[in-house]
Amino acid sequence: MSQSFRLPDLGEGVHEAEILRVAVAVGDTVVEGQPILEVETDKAAVEIPAPCSGTVSEVRVAVGDMVRVGDILISFNSPGERQQTGLVETAPAGAAAPGGDTAHYGPVPASPSTRRLARELGVDLRLVSASGPGGVVTRDDVEAYAKGRQEETPSATATGPEAPPSSPHAAPSGSVPSAPPASLPSPAIGPPPGPEQKQGLEAPAPALPDFTRWGPVERIPFRSIRRATAAQMALSWSSIPHVHCEDSADITRLESFRQKHKKDIAAAGGRLTMTVFAIKAAATALKTYPRFNASLDLQSREIIVKNSFHIGIATDSDHGLYVPVIRDVDRKSIRELAVELHQLVERVRGGRITREELQGGTFTITNAGALGGHRFTAIVNYPEVAILGLGQGRLQPVVVPGVDGHHDIVPRLMMPVVLCFDHRVVDGADAIRFLRLIIAALEDPEELFLGMI
Amino acid sequence: MVMGDMEMRCQLLVIGGGPGGYSAARRAAELGLDVALVDDGPTPGGNCLHSACLPSRHLLHLARLLDETAAAERLGLAFAPPRIHFANIGTALAERVADEGRRLAAEAKECGILLLGGTASFTGPRQVRLHGAEVSLLRFAKAIIAVGSRPRPLPGVAAGSPVEDIATLWRRESLPAALTVVGGGHIGIELATILAAFGCRVTLLEKNPRLLARADEDLVRPLHDSLARRLVAVRTGCEVIGVAPCDGGVAISCRHNGKTVELHDLMVLPAIGRLPAIDCLGLENTAVAVGPTGNLPVDDRQRTSDPDIFAVGDVVGDTMLAHAAVRQGRVAAEVAAGLDAAFDVRAVPRVILTRPQLAWCGLSEAEALQSHIPHKVHRLAAPFDGDLNQHHHGGFFTKLLTDPQSGRVLGAGLVGDHLEGHIGEAALAVEMGALLEDLRLVLHPYGTGPP
Numbered sequence: 001m002s003q004s005f006r007l008p009d010l011g012e013g014v015h016e017a018e019i020l021r022v023a024v025a026v027g028d029t030v031v032e033g034q035p036i037l038e039v040e041t042d043k044a045a046v047e048i049p050a051p052c053s054g055t056v057s058e059v060r061v062a063v064g065d066m067v068r069v070g071d072i073l074i075s076f077n078s079p080g081e082r083q084q085t086g087l088v089e090t091a092p093a094g095a096a097a098p099g100g101d102t103a104h105y106g107p108v109p110a111s112p113s114t115r116r117l118a119r120e121l122g123v124d125l126r127l128v129s130a131s132g133p134g135g136v137v138t139r140d141d142v143e144a145y146a147k148g149r150q151e152e153t154p155s156a157t158a159t160g161p162e163a164p165p166s167s168p169h170a171a172p173s174g175s176v177p178s179a180p181p182a183s184l185p186s187p188a189i190g191p192p193p194g195p196e197q198k199q200g201l202e203a204p205a206p207a208l209p210d211f212t213r214w215g216p217v218e219r220i221p222f223r224s225i226r227r228a229t230a231a232q233m234a235l236s237w238s239s240i241p242h243v244h245c246e247d248s249a250d251i252t253r254l255e256s257f258r259q260k261h262k263k264d265i266a267a268a269g270g271r272l273t274m275t276v277f278a279i280k281a282a283a284t285a286l287k288t289y290p291r292f293n294a295s296l297d298l299q300s301r302e303i304i305v306k307n308s309f310h311i312g313i314a315t316d317s318d319h320g321l322y323v324p325v326i327r328d329v330d331r332k333s334i335r336e337l338a339v340e341l342h343q344l345v346e347r348v349r350g351g352r353i354t355r356e357e358l359q360g361g362t363f364t365i366t367n368a369g370a371l372g373g374h375r376f377t378a379i380v381n382y383p384e385v386a387i388l389g390l391g392q393g394r395l396q397p398v399v400v401p402g403v404d405g406h407h408d409i410v411p412r413l414m415m416p417v418v419l420c421f422d423h424r425v426v427d428g429a430d431a432i433r434f435l436r437l438i439i440a441a442l443e444d445p446e447e448l449f450l451g452m453i
Numbered sequence: 454m455v456m457g458d459m460e461m462r463c464q465l466l467v468i469g470g471g472p473g474g475y476s477a478a479r480r481a482a483e484l485g486l487d488v489a490l491v492d493d494g495p496t497p498g499g500n501c502l503h504s505a506c507l508p509s510r511h512l513l514h515l516a517r518l519l520d521e522t523a524a525a526e527r528l529g530l531a532f533a534p535p536r537i538h539f540a541n542i543g544t545a546l547a548e549r550v551a552d553e554g555r556r557l558a559a560e561a562k563e564c565g566i567l568l569l570g571g572t573a574s575f576t577g578p579r580q581v582r583l584h585g586a587e588v589s590l591l592r593f594a595k596a597i598i599a600v601g602s603r604p605r606p607l608p609g610v611a612a613g614s615p616v617e618d619i620a621t622l623w624r625r626e627s628l629p630a631a632l633t634v635v636g637g638g639h640i641g642i643e644l645a646t647i648l649a650a651f652g653c654r655v656t657l658l659e660k661n662p663r664l665l666a667r668a669d670e671d672l673v674r675p676l677h678d679s680l681a682r683r684l685v686a687v688r689t690g691c692e693v694i695g696v697a698p699c700d701g702g703v704a705i706s707c708r709h710n711g712k713t714v715e716l717h718d719l720m721v722l723p724a725i726g727r728l729p730a731i732d733c734l735g736l737e738n739t740a741v742a743v744g745p746t747g748n749l750p751v752d753d754r755q756r757t758s759d760p761d762i763f764a765v766g767d768v769v770g771d772t773m774l775a776h777a778a779v780r781q782g783r784v785a786a787e788v789a790a791g792l793d794a795a796f797d798v799r800a801v802p803r804v805i806l807t808r809p810q811l812a813w814c815g816l817s818e819a820e821a822l823q824s825h826i827p828h829k830v831h832r833l834a835a836p837f838d839g840d841l842n843q844h845h846h847g848g849f850f851t852k853l854l855t856d857p858q859s860g861r862v863l864g865a866g867l868v869g870d871h872l873e874g875h876i877g878e879a880a881l882a883v884e885m886g887a888l889l890e891d892l893r894l895v896l897h898p899y900g901t902g903p904p
Contacts, residue, residue: 109861110886111886112798112884112885115797119793119794119795120793133859133860134858134859134860134861134886134888135861135886136885
């Protein structure tokens with residue numbers, strides 16, 4: 001019995017994936033569960049096990065290919081019995097064809113106009129639940145599916161039906177501290193190029209000159225994480241009116257506290273960084289000003305305030321920018337956070353992060369300090385409301401009140417902080433209060449730890 | 454630049470002005486593209502207009518008139534025997550072809566399509582050299598190849614053999630008294646039907662074990678029987694391996710049941726299929742990949758392996774039908790203009806205008822069995838009718854394939870007369886995902902069709 005393995009639905013909003021590794025070749029014998037492919041969705045690598053035991057009869061993909069949900073990837077000749085997820089019997093041997101209770105033979109039934117609508121909306125008919133007789137997908141079904149998808153990404157209404165089909169939880173990515181947001185020309189960065197993308201004569205951006213006229217160039221494929229990041233940044237920058245609010249925190253005392261406890265934490269398997277304290281400070285501020293822990297739902301005209309505190313940490317890696325999420329930071333100790341953050345970062349850098357660990361953030365922190373970055377702005381991690389940026393703490397002369405009404409100039413360790421926020425949801429005054437609360441917590445470790453109680 | 458070396462640019466170049474190329478050019482012009490259409494015929498229209506579809510439809514109409522007037526005598530309406538002046542028929546047909554061609558040319562000009570007479574060959578991925586045209590070099594952003602097909606040549610034809618070309622058959626002064634049609638496909642059996650109606654003694658040879666190998670066998674059987682009555686002979690499983698002139702006629706060597714036999718006739722008319730006409734196109738200068746039969750494989754957007762070069766119609770080598778080519782042309786034009794179009798047709802209808810007629814669309818029973826697609830076969834006396842028990846003619850029937858679980862109509866095959874309307878209805882059912890019940894619940898008027 002020959003079976004084709006199709007790219008299964010990898011979770012909400014994921015419609016395509018890039019092939020990272022093909023672990024089998026034609027003629028190989030595989031056993032069920034053995035890894036056969038590694039694919040990368042918007043951000044995370046997923047290993048795909050063999051759905052059955054058998055011999056590989058055809059490999060239709062190569063490393064670097066973009067595949068869509070439902071595409072045939074690999075075919076097997078198996079002695080095998082039932083089909084599983086993603087498996088479709090293509091040519092059952094023997095005379096009698098089975099009833100095929102779950103298999104889809106041939107195309108999804110839908111009228112030509114419905115099929116055209118689905119194509120124009122970028123809807124895969126196989127994913128739409130049918131309401132018509134005999135499993136016919138109707139126009140309403142397609143529209144409802146497209147609308148459901150749009151509700152997950154409200155801005156899709158702003159960018160049109162070709163907005164990236166990922167859900168807001170699917171591809172969180174933080175800001176790029178080193179790149180000033182204004183340098184991201186959002187209209188030029190479209191959705192991931194799928195087969196449905198227009199490839200017409202009227203390109204969205206004017207054609208580029210031939211750069212080789214001025215010297216040799218290298219062309220690097222724009223895909224995978226680079227593309228997902230670009231789409232997320234363009235979406236955020238084009239739909240959120242950003243405001244930046246800058247200040248500095250005197251972290252002299254916090255730094256001595258950090259130095260004192262660094263070793264203990266390291267012994268527990270963690271790394272005590274400024275980010276860990278910032279997470280804690282942000283948790284306190286988010287609880288006090290819950291509008292910063294929210295998302296704007298334009299469809300329903302509501303602000304969705306989230307009652308849990310999941311903080312994403314922008315993390316640089318060889319593969320690109322990731323934003324792993326630490327859940328329920330308000331309920332974790334400094335030690336726990338330091339350990340968990342360290343493990344997450346290690347998993348990102350080792351390429352072992354899962355999709356789940358990249359989803360569901362409510363607020364993001366980006367720390368450019370370790371790289372030596374001082375002042376910068378950031379882009380809100382859509383659909384969140386705000387992002388907190390930390391720069392490198394540097395010793396600076398600070399005027400402090402001295403004895404006898406005089407002032408003294410003393411060296412203090414000053415860390416720049418920046419809060420970038422969605423002015424549709426919160427105002428500047430809220431942002432200053434929010435940021436002052438964070439600064440106060442960072443300047444006064446005791447206050448910070450008091451907030452934990 | 455020297456005289457005679459005129460260079461031009463266009464957004465979209467269409468090579469070939471047949472149904473596929475012409476509809477592509479029109480659609481693209483409608484969408485505001487700057488279009489050049491290169492065609493080597495006297496007017497646009499391609500083989501379809503000048504030598505294939507239109508002439509054969511025209512002659513099939515006359516053949517039908519001949520048959521029906523002859524049959525009317527049984528009903529008490531007698532006509533004088535027809536006086537057939539084949540040269541006059543050819544002149545009338547030529548006028549009709551020329552009229553239609555002029556209409557297409559005028560319409561193209563009106564749409565702002567630049568018509569260039571001549572042939573094109575690629576000299577680079579984005580430029581062609583034109584031969585026989587006023588412009589010699591044309592650069593384009595996108596191109597649509599719609600060069601069509603040419604008849605597959607009969608093997609082993611000795612020089613001087615009386616072999617007629619189907620493209621020029623109707624331009625003859627008269628028809629031969631007897632003739633052998635080689636090839637029992639769509640074209641061959643329609644030609645045999647026409648020639649027999651005009652009084653020609655026709656022998657039909659087919660290499661495969663049966664006629665119309667693409668159609669279900671049960672659909673073909675009544676037609677085979679009917680042809681066997683009208684023609685001198687219908688020989689299947691008979692492969693022509695050589696043709697040579699012999700006194701006053703032609704000797705045809707065939708392989709039949711493992712033996713070599715020689716047949717004699719006055720003339721041979723080959724109709725053994727068509728080949729994509731890609732020679733001299735210079736495809737080696739492009740990234741366009743060529744398929745195993747010299748065809749140009751395309752995706753559902755009609756893109757070849759070079760995404761800016763499209764192919765439509767016979768050159769794609771799939772259905773080789775004018776109506777499919779028209780749609781493909783429109784799709785290619787829309788994709789070239791940046792629209793989100795695709796060739797997404799599930800039921801390509803085919804009608805064979807013989808007596809009886811055959812029509813089918815969607816999934817055939819043979820395909821379903823070969824690909825193990827679950828299906829149920831329903832046989833009806835008259836097309837789609839649940840209420841009327843119309844008396845049916847010998848051999849007429851309707852076959853519907855449905856999905857056994859959902860009852861959806863997956864395909865249809867019909868044997869009968871006036872099937873153009875019925876097959877359209879069946880195609881609509883397949884495309885809409887209609888149930889068999891839907892088709893049967895539609896009321897069909899009684900009392901239409903021949904007695």
